[in-house]
Every structure is written in C-alpha cells, then in structure tokens.
Amino acid sequence: MNPVRLDDYREVAPKGTVEFLRRLAMRVRGRRFLHVNSTRYGGGVAEILHRLVPLMAELEVDTRWEVLKGNSEFYAVTKAFHNALQGKEQTITKPMLDCYLATNVANAEGLSLEGDLVLIHDPQPAALIEHRTDKGKWVWRCHIDLSHPQRRAWRLVRRHVAKYDAAVFSLPKFAQRLSIPQFLVYPSIDPLSDKNRDLSEAEVNRTLDELGIPRDKPILLQVSRFDRFKDPIGVINAYRLVKKYCDCRLILAGGGADDDPEGVAVLAEVREAAGHDSGIHILELPQDAHLKINALQRAATIVLQKSLREGFGLTVAEAMWKAKPVIGGAVGGITSQVIYDVTGYTVNSVEGAAFRIRYLLDNPDLIARMGEAGREYVRRDFLITRHLTDYLTMLILLTE
Amino acid sequence: MRERAKIPFEFSSCVELRQILGLRAEDEKELADILEQVPQDSVYYHTHGFLLRHRYMAGLYANDFANWAAIQVGDRVLGEQLAVLDPLDFETLDDLRDRIISAIDDHLKGMPIVPRVVYGEPFNFIESRIVQVPIGIEARTLGEFREAVSKIDDSAIYYHALEARVRLGQRRNDFSAWLGECLDLPGLAAKVEALNPYNGGLERLRSQILGYCDGVLTKGRDL
Numbered sequence: 276m277n278p279v280r281l282d283d284y285r286e287v288a289p290k291g292t293v294e295f296l297r298r299l300a301m302r303v304r305g306r307r308f309l310h311v312n313s314t315r316y317g318g319g320v321a322e323i324l325h326r327l328v329p330l331m332a333e334l335e336v337d338t339r340w341e342v343l344k345g346n347s348e349f350y351a352v353t354k355a356f357h358n359a360l361q362g363k364e365q366t367i368t369k370p371m372l373d374c375y376l377a378t379n380v381a382n383a384e385g386l387s388l389e390g391d392l393v394l395i396h397d398p399q400p401a402a403l404i405e406h407r408t409d410k411g412k413w414v415w416r417c418h419i420d421l422s423h424p425q426r427r428a429w430r431l432v433r434r435h436v437a438k439y440d441a442a443v444f445s446l447p448k449f450a451q452r453l454s455i456p457q458f459l460v461y462p463s464i465d466p467l468s469d470k471n472r473d474l475s476e477a478e479v480n481r482t483l484d485e486l487g488i489p490r491d492k493p494i495l496l497q498v499s500r501f502d503r504f505k506d507p508i509g510v511i512n513a514y515r516l517v518k519k520y521c522d523c524r525l526i527l528a529g530g531g532a533d534d535d536p537e538g539v540a541v542l543a544e545v546r547e548a549a550g551h552d553s554g555i556h557i558l559e560l561p562q563d564a565h566l567k568i569n570a571l572q573r574a575a576t577i578v579l580q581k582s583l584r585e586g587f588g589l590t591v592a593e594a595m596w597k598a599k600p601v602i603g604g605a606v607g608g609i610t611s612q613v614i615y616d617v618t619g620y621t622v623n624s625v626e627g628a629a630f631r632i633r634y635l636l637d638n639p640d641l642i643a644r645m646g647e648a649g650r651e652y653v654r655r656d657f658l659i660t661r662h663l664t665d666y667l668t669m670l671i672l673l674t675e
Numbered sequence: 676m677r678e679r680a681k682i683p684f685e686f687s688s689c690v691e692l693r694q695i696l697g698l699r700a701e702d703e704k705e706l707a708d709i710l711e712q713v714p715q716d717s718v719y720y721h722t723h724g725f726l727l728r729h730r731y732m733a734g735l736y737a738n739d740f741a742n743w744a745a746i747q748v749g750d751r752v753l754g755e756q757l758a759v760l761d762p763l764d765f766e767t768l769d770d771l772r773d774r775i776i777s778a779i780d781d782h783l784k785g786m787p788i789v790p791r792v793v794y795g796e797p798f799n800f801i802e803s804r805i806v807q808v809p810i811g812i813e814a815r816t817l818g819e820f821r822e823a824v825s826k827i828d829d830s831a832i833y834y835h836a837l838e839a840r841v842r843l844g845q846r847r848n849d850f851s852a853w854l855g856e857c858l859d860l861p862g863l864a865a866k867v868e869a870l871n872p873y874n875g876g877l878e879r880l881r882s883q884i885l886g887y888c889d890g891v892l893t894k895g896r897d898l
Binding site for chain 2: 289294295299302444448450457458459460610664668
C-alpha cells in the first residue's frame with residue numbers, strides 16, 4: 276500500500292477537513308486506540324484499517340491493530356456464523372462453538388488487548404470481551420448485515436456483545452435489542468489507495484489489455500467476492516436479458532479472502548452459468564489486485580452490486596468515486612449509498628436490474644450526470660476522512 | 676456601535692455522531708407513540724439534522740418525519756402536514772414534539788386504517804450526539820467577524836446558529852448575541868436572529884449574514 280500523509284487528503288476531501296481532523300484529534304492526543312479483527316488482508320475491514328491506523332497515529336492517537344490468529348477450522352466456523360448472522364440457514368454445532376471460543380481464549384492469551392478504546396471488528400473476535408482486563412472502553416464494531424440474523428447464531432454472539440460498552444453498526448436497520456449504546460458509523464473508502472486513486476486512460480487501457488478485455492462495447496461490472504449473497508448468477512441473468520437489446524460486456528471480478536472458504540464452490544457455479552459466452556469475463560483476481568480493480572471500475576460504463584444481503588458494499592462507494600452510476604440490490608448499505616435516480620438505482624430482482632441497465636445504456640447523458648453526483652456524494656459522506664472523524668468523535672464521547 | 680469587542684467571538688465547528696435508539700416505527704401510530712418517549716436529542720436529530728447532511732440525502736422535506744410519511748409510507752398528506760412545521764416557531768423541543776404528535780393524531784382521526792410501510796423502510800429513531808470543536812479562529816471587529824464567517828465550514832455555521840439556541844437552550848443564537856452585546860449592534864443582531872435556515876439551508880444563511888455585515892460596514896452604522 277502506498278504510504279500517505281494526512282495532508283495528502285487536502286486534494287480530495289471536502290475543504291477544511293484536514294484542519295478539522297487535527298483540531299478534533301487534539302482532544303484525544305495520546306489516548307490508546309486498539310483495533311482487533313480477524314484478517315490482515317482481504318475484505319473491506321482490513322483494507323480500511325491499513326490506512327486508518329497510520330492516519331490515527333499521525334494524529335498522535337496511540338493506535339494499534341491486532342489480528343486474530345486461527346486455523347482453517349476456525350475460519351470455517353466463523354464463516355458459518357457470518358452466514359447465519361446475515362440470515363442464511365446454517366447449523367452451528369457444539370464442536371463449532373467450542374472451536375470458536377477456544378480460538379478466542381488462545382488469542383486473548385497471546386494478544387495485547389490494552390487500550391482506552393478497544394474496537395473489536397465483527398463476530399470472529401467478539402468473545403475476546405470475556406478476557407478484558409484493562410479499564411478501557413470496549414466497543415463491538417459490526418460490519419455485516421444483521422437485519423435478519425438466524426436467531427440461534429445471534430443469541431450466541433449476543434451473549435458476548437451485551438458485555439461491551441457500546442456497539443457500532445453500519446445502518447440503523449442492523450441495530451439490535453441491546454442495553455448498550457449503539458452508534459451509527461458508515462464504512463468508507465480511501466481515495467488515495469491503489470484501488471481508488473486517479474489513473475490515466477493509458478493505465479486503464481493497459482490493464483484491460485493485460486486482462487484480455489476489449490473496450491469495444493459498454494462494460495457492465497460487478498466487483499465482489501464469489502459469494503452467493505452477492506448474486507453473481509443473478510447478474511449473469513440480468514446481462515442476458517439486456518444483451519438481447521444492447522450489445523455489452525459483463526465482467527465479474529473477485530477474489531477470496533483469508534476467512535472465506537466458500538468462494539471456490541461459488542466460482543465454479545458462476546463459470547458454469549456463464550458457459551461459453553465470450554461477452555462474459557470472469558476474473559479471479561488476487562487479493563492485492565487493487566490497481567486492476569481500479570482500472571476495471573474506471574473502464575466500466577455501469578457498475579452493478581446486485582447483492583441479496585450486504586453489510587455495506589464498499590464497491591458501491593468505490594464505483595461512485597470513479598463517477599460511475601451504480602445499480603445495486605435494495606439491501607443493506609446499498610440503499611444508503613445509491614440515491615435512487617440521483618446516483619443510480621436500487622433494484623429488487625434480476626428483471627429490475629436488467630431494466631435499469633437498459634435504461635442507462637440508452638441515456639448516456641444520465642450516466643455522466645449520475646456519475647458526477649455520486650462522486651460528490653462520496654466525497655462528503657464515504658471517504659476515510661469522515662470515518663476517521665467518526666472514530667475520533669467516539670473516542671471523545673466514550674473516554675472523556 | 677463599538678469598533679472593537681472586549682470579548683472576541685471564538686468560532687467552533689461541530690461533529691455529529693449518530694446513536695441508534697433501536698426503536699422502529701412501522702406505522703404512523705407507532706411513530707407518534709415512540710416519538711412521545713424518545714429523548715429530546717432524537718427529536719432534535721430528526722428535525723434539525725438534515726442541515727448537516729448532504730443535499731442529495733436531505734430528502735424531499737426538511738424533517739425526517741415528513742419524509743418518512745411521504746416516501747416510505749406513501750402518505751403524502753401527512754408528509755405535507757409535518758413538512759410545514761417550522762422548528763423555529765417553537766420555544767422548546769418538547770413543544771415541537773407535541774405539535775408533531777398532535778398533527779399525526781389529528782391526521783389519523785380521519786383515516787379508516789393506520790397507514791404503514793409495506794415495501795418501504797420502517798422509521799428508525801436516532802439520537803444526535805454533537806461534539807464541539809474550537810477551530811482557533813476569533814474575531815474582535817465586525818470586519819474580522821465577516822471574514823471568518825465567509826470561510827468557516829458549514830458545521831460552524833450550524834453550531835453557532837442552531838445548536839447554541841435550540842439544544843443548548845440559549846435565548847439567542849451565538850452570532851446575534853455577540854453582535855448585539857459585544858459590538859453594540861442591536862439592529863444587525865436582530866436581523867441575524869430573525870434568519871431562518873430551514874428552507875434555504877446553511878449556505879444561504881451564511882450569505883445572508885455576510886450581506887447584513889456588508890450593509891453595516893458600508894454605511895458605517897447599525898442597520
């Protein structure tokens with residue numbers, strides 16, 4: 276990841292943001308802020324922490340990032356938890372629960388968990404709360420769509436969450452019946468990362484050449500893990516409905532993550548659904564293919580995120596930052612990022628997606644207008660500088 | 676009119692952290708019932724918070740209750756009745772709350788069924804937690820004040836014009852209090868006090884303040 280300083284954000288964040296952050300941070304200078312999550316690489320949480328942690332340190336907040344260590348069995352269990360908490364039918368057996376708890380116990384012994392504010396990201400390390408020793412505040416940061424959790428799975432996680440001092444959710448609809456304060460913090464993207472920084476047209480063309488994708492037709496793009504909740508098969512079906520009327524290409528680009536063992540099976544299903552259609556490009560990208568993803572998003576005409584369940588879906592903000600209209604599933608955080616008819620459309624079906632894709636392809640002026648609106652909206656609400664502001668504010672409110 | 680104030684105006688910005696109350700209304704009666712019990716900070720958030728949001732997200736109307744009724748429930752009549760309420764017409768947030776509840780109750784009296792969300796989103800009650808952030812800018816003269824107002828960010832305008840009066844319970848907003856008391860400009864103070872951001876937003880409020888300041892600076896006397 277290219278190193279950046281806070282001052283580098285002057286060019287991209289809303290005017291006055293950097294000065295404001297410095298002023299805000301003066302109130303919490305020297306305080307200890309600890310992040311704990313389950314993976315150093317892969318997925319939106321790790322991506323944003325790679326940048327957020329050094330920026331907090333630059334603001335003289337004593338910031339650390341610890342990562343849970345687990346074996347493949349643990350990650351399979353936490354994937355099952357993840358699915359169940361997002362509403363998928365999933366059995367959590369006693370041995371699975373034992374594995375989850377044992378891994379948390381082992382990590383509690385090995386990790387340094389002191390901080391004035393300890394922010395535990397997602398369910399994987401949630402049980403660490405049982406081992407808190409310091410006097411700091413512990414906050415559970417939930418990044419997933421918790422609007423319709425499987426009851427038993429949530430009950431198992433809730434018993435730990437209830438012991439925190441506060442919880443943070445990405446949307447109000449994810450909040451639960453808890454006696455602790457629940458804050459609302461949107462996730463964010465980093466405009467200076469390889470995935471989002473400006474690229475020249477030559478760089479974009481070169482990347483598409485390398486990937487073997489001609490730029491001869493409008494490009495529809497979905498970037499996401501190969502995960503059933505992202506509905507890649509639905510995207511292929513929508514493309515096929517559109518293709519009858521508008522010639523276009525579809526790119527499905529994604530990769531796995533350390534904690535996502537299901538991806539291989541879903542990828543096989545997607546390949547089978549695509550068949551031999553030369554207009555469909557399935558790209559299995561490594562986790563560090565940020566520049567490639569950036570180039571694909573910039574080359575796209577329309578970006579799709581047709582998820583069936585979604586925590587927040589940062590690929591939506593990434594696409595809007597590149598001035599692309601987004602057609603997204605009307606779920607989770609997508610409804611907060613896509614302002615209907617302003618920055619794109621939210622849809623509820625394959626047919627809805629196909630209709631809006633056709634509508635936009637037939638209205639190129641609208642594509643440009645929505646793209647610009649999306650970029651300005653992201654500048655204000657979904658950049659990392661806003662995220663940093665929220666965490667500093669939380670640190671002030673909880674520790675002063 | 677005093678050329679130079681003994682006490683400077685110290686500008687502050689603010690930042691809002693939203694706290695989810697975990698209370699959701701699925702129909703209009705529930706909306707009124709829950710509204711009756713939520714903290715004042717939640718009433719404040721849903722009636723003033725739009726000013727701190729991006730214009731795309733501010734919604735059709737200037738308060739969240741009106742937007743929810745009109746867009747999520749599809750009850751445009753209640754939406755309009757709630758939209759017309761101007762928070763500055765009410766002495767306290769509790770008065771505003773009571774008026775909103777009365778408007779909903781009156782509306783429901785004439786309805787055969789209670790309108791509810793079918794395909795839309797329920798109303799999620801949120802509470803606003805505001806943190807003040809001094810920005811290190813101060814003014815002692817009207818010229819310095821004008822210069823500062825022209826460059827401070829929206830949240831500073833919000834903090835001094837609304838937060839101070841509505842939530843902190845001060846009689847006047849910070850700007851008019853200082854202009855009146857420290858620069859002895861009662862005419863200008865009254866004009867600034869009478870400004871209303873609910874329809875034009877914070878940028879319009881800023882330009883109106885600047886315009887009044889320019890009037891005094893040009894004439895060399897109070898308005």
